[in-house]
Amino acid sequence: MRMRKLYLVLLAFICLSAFQSEPTHKFGLLKYSGGGDWYSNPTALPNLAKFCNSQLGTDIDINYGTVEVGSLEIFNYPFIHMTGHGNVVFSDADAENLRNYLIAGGFLHIDDNYGMDPFVRVSMKKVFPELEFIELPFDHPIYHQKFDFNTGLPKIHKHDDKSPQGFGMIWEGRLICFYSYESDLGDGWEDWEVHKDPEEIRLKALRMGANIVQFAFEGE
Secondary structure (H helix, E strand, O other): OHHHHHHHHHOOOOOHHHHHOOOOEEEEEEEOEOOOOOOOOOOHHHHHHHHHHHHOOOOEEEEEEEEEOOOHHHHHOOEEEEEEOOOOEOOHHHHHHHHHHHHOOOEEEEEEOOOOHHHHHHHHHHHOOOOOOEEOOOOOHHHEOOOEOOOOOOOOOOOOOOOOEEEEEEEOOEEEEEEEEOOOHHHHHOOHHHHOOOHHHHHHHHHHHHHHHHHHHHOO
């Protein structure tokens, strides 16, 4: 189980007793440099946590943590979420830290909130120069966890009116990063009052989010 591997690495950075005192898992929101609004969609992760707890039987703290890319605190989180609309900049130290986290068993979900695509691709290339984002086929397990998405990512917001795409970075046969593009799942996770999306659309976004979380926690 990939989370167990991450926990072993975590012991090198924090006190074991402190880690064991946490009764729940917690999502991490990635804070990065460059001016992009990494803090977008503040109600998204709490709502996703609630949905996962009710539908998957997880025990996720609805209060997510904010973690900087270059901080060792990133190893406290088995699931990191990254979003925004604009520029993304990773320093050399940021890239090395994120690389170590992902190789150790961590999982990164990048959700393009519109406009971050050209920047996040450059930044992730700095993290894994030897890897490319590849579009995942519709039969990939991430689309078939608790919920089935037989045609891939749901379309939540219009943006450029392109078809949504799910990209992945794969390290030694393991999906370590899932990038949702032209979908905007995070907007669908937010409180209804924010975007006033139809409930059917919000439910699709939450179900796909739950699939990502389940895959990150359990793998194939």
